Amino acid sequence: MEEPLKALNKAMEALYALIFTIVLVLIIALTIFYSDIEKLSNFGGFIGGVLGTLIAGVVFIYVKKTYNLQEQELRSTKEYIKKQQFESTFFNMLTMVNNIIDSISYNYVDAQNTRNVTARGNDFFKYFMERLKENNKSIYDSHVHFNNSITREINKIDPENTTYQFDFLNFGFATGEKNILPDPLIIGIWKNEHPKEFVGLVYKYWYLQTDTQLGHLFRYIYNTMTFVIDSWDDFETQKRYIKLIQAQLSNYQLAVMFYSGISPVSRNSKGEYKFREIADKFGIFQNMEATYLLDESHFEYYPETKFKNR
Numbered sequence: 431m432e433e434p435l436k437a438l439n440k441a442m443e444a445l446y447a448l449i450f451t452i453v454l455v456l457i458i459a460l461t462i463f464y465s466d467i468e469k470l471s472n473f474g475g476f477i478g479g480v481l482g483t484l485i486a487g488v489v490f491i492y493v494k495k496t497y498n499l500q501e502q503e504l505r506s507t508k509e510y511i512k513k514q515q516f517e518s519t520f521f522n523m524l525t526m527v528n529n530i531i532d533s534i535s536y537n538y539v540d541a542q543n544t545r546n547v548t549a550r551g552n553d554f555f556k557y558f559m560e561r562l563k564e565n566n567k568s569i570y571d572s573h574v575h576f577n578n579s580i581t582r583e584i585n586k587i588d589p590e591n592t593t594y595q596f597d598f599l600n601f602g603f604a605t606g607e608k609n610i611l612p613d614p615l616i617i618g619i620w621k622n623e624h625p626k627e628f629v630g631l632v633y634k635y636w637y638l639q640t641d642t643q644l645g646h647l648f649r650y651i652y653n654t655m656t657f658v659i660d661s662w663d664d665f666e667t668q669k670r671y672i673k674l675i676q677a678q679l680s681n682y683q684l685a686v687m688f689y690s691g692i693s694p695v696s697r698n699s700k701g702e703y704k705f706r707e708i709a710d711k712f713g714i715f716q717n718m719e720a721t722y723l724l725d726e727s728h729f730e731y732y733p734e735t736k737f738k739n740r
Contacts, residue, residue, distance in 0.1 A: 516661050520671060523654045524678055530647045531683065536640045555682035558636060558644075559722070562689065565632045566724045576635060583631045583694075584620050626692060626731060629724060633693040648690050651675060652705050659708070672712045685722040688715050692731050710734045 535550040536557065549557040565576060621628040637644055658671045679687065690696055691706035698704055709715060710732040719739045720726040729740050 520654070520658065520674075523650070523657065524674065527647070527650060527654065527675070527678055530643055530650060534642045534644070534647070536642055552680050552682055554640075554642065555680065555686050558640065559682055559685050561636050562629075562632055563724055565635070566629060579635050580617050580628075580631050583634065584616065587627065625727075629689060629728070630693040633689040634695050637690075637693065637695055644686070644690070645695065648687060648696070648705065651687070652708070655708050655712075669712050672708075672714070676714050676717075681719070681722050684715060684718060688718065688723070688728075688732075706732070 532551050534554050535548055536554050537546055537548050538557070539545070540547050617628075654675055655672055658675075659668050662668050662671070676684070687709070691703065691709055696703055696705045711734060713735045715732055716735050716737055717739070718729075718737060720729070723729070726740075729735075729737050
């Protein structure tokens, strides 16, 4: 806004200076040619022609700059209104994200099996990550339901590989031609060959087990990010607002979202991991510390992110 005003003020100053110069010249001419009417008439005609041309030019410049200023003011007003409307919706969405987090709760029995505990809000995300770490660290200490569920998922992913075939009617032993293995061994083999996919399956298991609003939360965060991207063309503007989403989330919440992004639950109908792609592109997890991950090697699951603590 200031630049067009400065330009317009300069044009006005130039116009005033021109008028002042013309008046001064007329006064001098009248003084010199006052006694010679013919010379005064000729000089007046010359000044009139020059003056008319100059004034027309200055007026044109003035009108053009005024039009440009009004056009820029209108554009600035539209951008201001757009920004106001966007930020109103955006910050309401951030409030909704916090409300969803606060509403999440899960009841479980403590490690001593002595009392019921309710994990709410951020405590739930801490509990969730503890369960992921337990199952990712040692599948042989995991309970039967977990092993059975993971093996079913393995069979869906790799149905042709008889190493992983599993017959649940025969008490958990595979009946394929290659091997007859109990399910922890099946899982162990597959985990070593597909570590990233295995972590995604562990996340999916606990996602389904806890039956909380995790899905609702991460869908809402995804929609908030796409709302930002669709509203602005400039990458830096997009990144600035998406960083505000990141700022709303605790370390444990970011950690759970980190593994949600690589899990089958985040895959769309086309088999795409759009949530992970956006999070990676804008560096949502760049401040993550290795202590909140299941393993430091998992940083590589987001290859575009420049992690600060890696």
